[in-house]
């Protein structure tokens with residue numbers, strides 16, 4: 001069976017969490033790598049992007065696809081460091097689909113990597129950059145044998161969820177999504193149906209949600225409902241609230257597991273093999 005694995009580089013939302021109370025789960029913002037055989041797919045480029053880029057370079061990876069959920073800072077802030085870590089013989093394909101205009105992926109990245117915000121522009125990067133735009137709902141084919149379904153997520157300004165299919169297995173990345181009401185969105189349940197792994201925004205608890213409505217994030221309790229409805233085998237709670245301590249996360253994980261055994265809290269440095 002071909003290798004299909006998922007590695008968590010960063011699991012936090014909104015801002016890095018660097019204190020001693022978040023060391024075990026990791027303080028870097030959203031960034032997940034999926035390895036489909038030799039092919040590398042990266043989801044978002046949070047603050048772990050420098051170490052992720054160095055790792056790609058050390059492993060001799062020559063082509064990487066980077067898929068953005070959206071362009072909020074916690075998901076793109078590391079991009080210049082990822083690109084800068086890669087050499088001249090590397091091709092980077094950059095994908096986004098949450099905006100129907102006015103900016104393309106190329107324009108968004110050019111605006112982000114520009115003075116006075118940052119001194120390094122896309123033109124200063126050694127590796128070859130290719131840009132791709134799509135509409136949520138499209139199915140993408142980044143490589144032979146790798147198929148990526150997409151879906152629009154409920155988030156301020158919009159976001160995109162992804163489900164990667166490879167060699168008879170699948171893993172989904174759905175972050176920065178707020179559920180409406182208490183019922184599971186049938187479109188999301190259908191999108192995740194039977195997935196081997198789902199990574200899902202569980203920034204809050206149900207108790208915290210009323211004061212955070214409209215911020216664009218979900219809860220671990222809702223994640224459990226979605227996991228059950230979609231019969232997902234393993235379900236990762238992700239995009240942890242930046243002040244969620246390791247101990248609190250352990251407790252959330254225990255409660256979630258008690259309700260559905262496949263639940264776990266995403267922690268940086270962990271590989272899930274599908």
Ligand SMILES: [Zn+2]
Pocket residue numbers: 013014030072074075176239
């Ligand atoms: Zn975020």
Ligand SMILES: [Zn+2]
Pocket residue numbers: 070072155176216
């Ligand atoms: Zn966001």
